[in-house]
Amino acid sequence: MLKSFIQIFSSLKLTVACLVLGCVIVFWGTIAQVHIGLYRAQAEVFHSLLIYWQPSGANWKIPIFPGGYLIAGVLLINLLVAHVRYYQLGRKKFGIALIHLGIVLMLLGQMLTDYLSVESVMHLRLGESKNYSESERGGEIAVIDTTDKNSYKVVAVPCDLLARRGDVRNPELPFDLHVKAYYANSQLSDKAAPGFEPVKATAGMGTSLWWRELPHETVMERTDIPSAIISITDAQGPVGTFLVSELLGQPQSFACNGRQYELVLRPERFYKPFSLQLIEFKHDRYPGTDIPKNFSSRVRLQRPDTHEDREVLIFMNNPLRFAGDTFYQASFDSDDRGSVLQVVHNPGWITPYLACALVGVGLTIQFLTHLIPFLKRRLA
């Protein structure tokens, strides 16, 4: 069995097949962006094992093509197995070994980045301080116990998980959440309108609203607005049925078992052990024009556990790297009174640099391995 495995996965034909399939999905993914948007194209074509086809209106789908992860995974195994099978010890092949190692590291690093990295944004208005960033795409339903004097206890359920499971039970909550309806993208109205249906909520802000489901947004600058109808039930019976939506923005309060809770659908939050406060935002323009020259945010960084307290200037190509996060100057508010920092948490950030260095050194060694004997022969 091992012999068969080595024969199949060390095949050069498999390498070529993977490269061709890779080219196909790059083309596929590029075209798909037009129809399903950048983020869904990335998720469905590149960050997937298989690409699925779903007939319009159907609730089933079938795999029709290998996805990016499958192709890259097979290519990685192919590279490793071929290396084990064919590599011969010796100085002449050392450069080749380094090149292969670099490519393997690049593939592994990209997978690591896809799996472990988290991208989010921190939107700060002047004077505002935050110790969390928020996802640009993913939402969460947060149930917040506000009863305690000094702290909130938060149970956060990702929207995708909620939609998939339908019910959420957590030992930290004295009640169950049941999703009666979930729209990944939605629209609300305060009056009856074609296509809208009444929100079947019994409590909170949604009792007098109408809603409807919308297709996913494909325009990059726009995002889906998820909404859901959540019924809350404790041991005594129903507590209430609420409409939650990113559009509502504000939490809705209810009481259960003598404790006060808030329910809110919001962008997924990533809390930090430190906070940033926007002290100053500058949007410099070239004199006499509206052409942007520079954007910069002066922030105050405070970390209570280490008593670190300092000011940092973040501007384009000069991010703040702190506690495993990198804060880039990404955008700003149209009134120049707010700044948007892109927050990247990527434990595998070093791997592309190492991989490129290894490949570069490997190519140089391999080149010199041939060049030096050649020059010696010519000079002899």
Place this chain on the structure above:
Amino acid sequence: MKYHPTKTIITGLSVILLAAGCQREQVQVYRVDKDPAPLPVTATITPSSDPTPPAATALPPDHPDVSAATATPDSTGPLTWTTPTDWTEVPPSEIRVASFKITQDGRTADVSVIPLGGMAGGDSANVNRWRGQVGLSALSEDEIQKSADPVEIGGQPASLYDAGGASDTAPRIIGAIQHRDDTAWFFKLAGDGKLVEQQKAAFVEFLKSVKFAGMAPAQAGLPATLPPGHPDISNMGNTSTDTTPISHEGQPNWQVPTGWREVSGGQFLAAKFLLTNDGGIAAVNVSRSAGDGGGLAANVNRWRGQLGLPPVTDVSTSPVDVAGGTGSLVDLSGTSAQTGQPVRLVAVIVTQADNAWFYKLMGEAKVVENQKDAFVKFVQGAKY
């Protein structure tokens, strides 16, 4: 034993597919401090008590709300106050714009000033939240309204609520809520019952000492006390006074209807007019913003928030012919966030190539009804 390459491939693929089933999404449970411990001030940040912070002026009532967050600490404007003697000012954290600690005989109390956008969930919900924090059950809206004591903050009326403190050591919260334009201001004194009781008088004096620069009620010819049902038409961030000359720089050419009285709109408004009719009052605010000013939906929803209406994605407007194109007219009725009285808003957004003009008529329903035609003609007649 015979080896089957096909089986090998199928086995490998199965392992990969199973791995794909593992999702990163999971329920997370965590605690978040309500009031993270403040650090000593060592940075050169301008404290919010600075009467002239570098860029902490408020957005005007008609300025497009470009902030998606509910917290609007930048809308503090140049907030000033007199700190009571026993209080220690500490750097504000999170969404606070001012923060104080009181320590006496081993007891501690905390004072916070927090502005939140819109109605911030409503007064009742917030008072019940405070009651929950001190172990009391929720009250009905009527009971909460009856429990409110009048208090003055920045020269304008506000409501004071008192919860808890059944014993010296029991937690107690005294909170005041005031609505100014589309911002709800929360002033809260929280701590041990005995200390809070001792500090109550100082807290009330502190509230009286708070000033929002340029927001004196008598500004721009406004009466000291607005009639019931009248929306708060004072202008946050308005640094002008009665004697400030009204600037017409940057204004379109327009014909001001008879009976409208132009007053200073401050640095954020292009123009401001007061309208009175049969004892009622309304105001017209005109402002300009670069680009589309945040878009139609965002601005309409901001106005809806001022009337206590929930936001919608399906914004309905009526077309209005204006100079150089078509404007979008919005007509909304609701409840004033300041007074709880019925109020009506008629607004027109005129979008141009590189900026947008916002015209807003807001006030008592009968005045708005009487002035609506004149208002629309005023907007239509403006030449840019």
